[in-house]
Amino acid sequence: MASGLEIDARLVVSFNGDDIQIAGSGSYLIINFPSQRVFDTLTSGPPGSGPEKPKKPKGFDPLQQLNDLARELGLVLELRVAGKTHVTFGAGRSPKITFHAVLGKIGSFFRGD
Numbered sequence: 001m002a003s004g005l006e007i008d009a010r011l012v013v014s015f016n017g018d019d020i021q022i023a024g025s026g027s028y029l030i031i032n033f034p035s036q037r038v039f040d041t042l043t044s045g046p047p048g049s050g051p052e053k054p055k056k057p058k059g060f061d062p063l064q065q066l067n068d069l070a071r072e073l074g075l076v077l078e079l080r081v082a083g084k085t086h087v088t089f090g091a092g093r094s095p096k097i098t099f100h101a102v103l104g105k106i107g108s109f110f111r112g113d
Helices: 036-043 062-073 099-110
Strands: 007-015 018-026 028-033 076-081 084-089
Touching: 007 036, 028 036, 036 076, 062 076, 062 084
Parallel strands: 028 076
Antiparallel strands: 007 018, 018 028, 076 084
């Protein structure tokens, strides 16, 4: 079992002309997506995959698995959209999903982009 990772990094990744910022210090890692549109595009899966998603095995929760991995590595991973925290992994027994995430997801249903 890992005793913990120490990070000191700053990285900007361009995706379709949008900059995604990744910063880490100590055991804290932040990934900031510039907008809900970029976040939705990256988390929706490969293009052309269609509306039908593959069935997940019973009991499979990718958010919980990511949280467990972050805790095992001694990291706190924070996902932000436009500077507002949406999900925090590794800070507790389960991922912490914020009110901003709920509002962002609801708003993305009504946008045409």
